[in-house]
Amino acid sequence: MEQPVRVAIIEDHPVVTEGVASWIRSDPGQRVRLVHTARDLAGLRNVPPPSVDVVILDLELSGELVTTQISRLVTAGYRVVAFSGHSDPVIVMETLDNGAHAYVSKEEGRDHLVEAVLAAAADRPYVTRSQARAMLADQGPARPALSEQERQALLLWFQGMSKASVGRRMSITENTVRQYISRARAKYAATGRTAPSKDALLARAIEDGVIRPGEIVPYQSFAHADRLSADRLSEDAPGR
Amino acid sequence: MTTMQPKALMSDRYQRAFTIAVIVLVAGWHVAGAGGQLLHNRPDYSSFAFQCAMWLIMALAITAGSVLVLRGAPAWCPAWTVAVIALAASTAAAVASPASQMLAVNWSWGTAGWTGVLVLLRRRFAELAAFLTAEALAVLSVQVQDGLNRTDLAGFLAVLAWSTGGQLAVVAGVRALDTAAGRAAAAARSEHAARERAATAEIIQAARQARWLALQESVVPLVAELASGTADPGDAQVRIRCATQAARLRRLLAEGDDVTEALVHELHASADVAERRGIAVEIETAGPLPQVPEPARRVITDAAIAILTAARSQARITLAAIPAVTAGIAAGIAVSFVADTGAVIGLSAARGEVIIEQQQDGVMLWAEARWNSR
Numbered sequence: 001m002e003q004p005v006r007v008a009i010i011e012d013h014p015v016v017t018e019g020v021a022s023w024i025r026s027d028p029g030q031r032v033r034l035v036h037t038a039r040d041l042a043g044l045r046n047v048p049p050p051s052v053d054v055v056i057l058d059l060e061l062s063g064e065l066v067t068t069q070i071s072r073l074v075t076a077g078y079r080v081v082a083f084s085g086h087s088d089p090v091i092v093m094e095t096l097d098n099g100a101h102a103y104v105s106k107e108e109g110r111d112h113l114v115e116a117v118l119a120a121a122a123d124r125p126y127v128t129r130s131q132a133r134a135m136l137a138d139q140g141p142a143r144p145a146l147s148e149q150e151r152q153a154l155l156l157w158f159q160g161m162s163k164a165s166v167g168r169r170m171s172i173t174e175n176t177v178r179q180y181i182s183r184a185r186a187k188y189a190a191t192g193r194t195a196p197s198k199d200a201l202l203a204r205a206i207e208d209g210v211i212r213p214g215e216i217v218p219y220q221s222f223a224h225a226d227r228l229s230a231d232r233l234s235e236d237a238p239g240r
Numbered sequence: 241m242t243t244m245q246p247k248a249l250m251s252d253r254y255q256r257a258f259t260i261a262v263i264v265l266v267a268g269w270h271v272a273g274a275g276g277q278l279l280h281n282r283p284d285y286s287s288f289a290f291q292c293a294m295w296l297i298m299a300l301a302i303t304a305g306s307v308l309v310l311r312g313a314p315a316w317c318p319a320w321t322v323a324v325i326a327l328a329a330s331t332a333a334a335v336a337s338p339a340s341q342m343l344a345v346n347w348s349w350g351t352a353g354w355t356g357v358l359v360l361l362r363r364r365f366a367e368l369a370a371f372l373t374a375e376a377l378a379v380l381s382v383q384v385q386d387g388l389n390r391t392d393l394a395g396f397l398a399v400l401a402w403s404t405g406g407q408l409a410v411v412a413g414v415r416a417l418d419t420a421a422g423r424a425a426a427a428a429r430s431e432h433a434a435r436e437r438a439a440t441a442e443i444i445q446a447a448r449q450a451r452w453l454a455l456q457e458s459v460v461p462l463v464a465e466l467a468s469g470t471a472d473p474g475d476a477q478v479r480i481r482c483a484t485q486a487a488r489l490r491r492l493l494a495e496g497d498d499v500t501e502a503l504v505h506e507l508h509a510s511a512d513v514a515e516r517r518g519i520a521v522e523i524e525t526a527g528p529l530p531q532v533p534e535p536a537r538r539v540i541t542d543a544a545i546a547i548l549t550a551a552r553s554q555a556r557i558t559l560a561a562i563p564a565v566t567a568g569i570a571a572g573i574a575v576s577f578v579a580d581t582g583a584v585i586g587l588s589a590a591r592g593e594v595i596i597e598q599q600q601d602g603v604m605l606w607a608e609a610r611w612n613s614r
Binding site for chain 1: 522524525526527528556558560574576578599601604606608
């Protein structure tokens, strides 16, 4: 049996910390172990990166959004799973761009938080419905080009179908659905701001065969289609 | 009359007609009046060829001026260029006329004034006054040069009075007609606006009537059955009918609201009754959405009401734009419903521009309504 994943919770409301702790305790496989809780980011000083695998971070601490602090945490070597009451796609996108492994809204917590922590510990993508929503809504100029299948899988997942239902709907296996969604997430890890956590996600995705280096192409506006060379961009991407 | 344009153009059309009348007057004067005088006094000029050249220059100035005014009110520079050329040619012709017979044989004076009237007609009155004054001074100075006697001066004043008087009368007349045409157009416009308002009120009235009729067909019989006791509130089917009609009434109220995302607003209204029944309804949108026309919105909210009425405890409604194939503009919308209805709902697959698909997985129903802009 593998060692349980060690997590720290940064959350200013003790009742939420207590709730998260109870989800962790009720995991049948006991795959996650809570090693530290703190009410602010300063509380992380006692647990430097090697002693904690994943930080569950509330995005709003004492009334302040800490999305911009995430890049500092991931540079220090933490893996961050954001857990927030905010589900605004812009905040979700900023959180991911700053290097968080995953985003779990408070409504999604019970079903997804433990799984998201486990995926983050292995540097594997985990896409919640609120993340899918933010990716579908993204109009940013640096957004990656998603294939029609990836977009459709993300859309059906966002709509609320189970992955098995998405598979039936698209006439593909549930595993292929996961592949499409993970690939879309990996493409996002390859764009925007650089962060060690994003590099780790991408490297793992390539290693797992989720994505090939040549598939990472940024979104091309039709206005610029002739100016961008897909070959040149795919050469750049893996070296980031 | 269906559009605003013809009425708005009315005063323009009148103004154009007045402009053409002035052109005919000026050109007629130059050809018949000045031209006739020029030919009649042919033997008196020291150089008939020079007089003819001046006449031609002025004819060209009138032509250029006509083109200018037919294109709309001319700007300061082209208007004055034409006027000054006419004045210069007229003065040159006057200088070359025999001194003693200036008033008798000079054909050019009147034409220069009329050319000024033509191009300065709709500019500030002060400009025309300045031009006519300059012209009178030019003629007077030519006469002073030639040696002015009392008879000449009297003749000059008489000609000045009737020619300038005629020119000013034409200008005043055209301006009065312009004003009248503008007023008539404004009156027509306000009448048109009043008619538009009346038509809008009729459309609103018709829409209200249609809604009222819709209620007569659905809600009224149900209420009558409940009142008479033929419908039993304890019956599950009756309760479903009540929930559906209540949601439709709620939506009917929401349809009149002026909101930016009408579909989302109406879906919230449609969900209101289900939420009161204790169904947890989530409504989420992904990104900016296109405007959906009312008939399509109605098909989509009808599907929402049917699904939410059948939902047992939870429902999720999502809205996402369908990207266009060729450009970044949203080309349509996908509205999906995931609810624990336990069974597929009787929804028609396609109504109008909306296509509805369903899939059942255990107790969970997934349905998606897609609308595409054409």
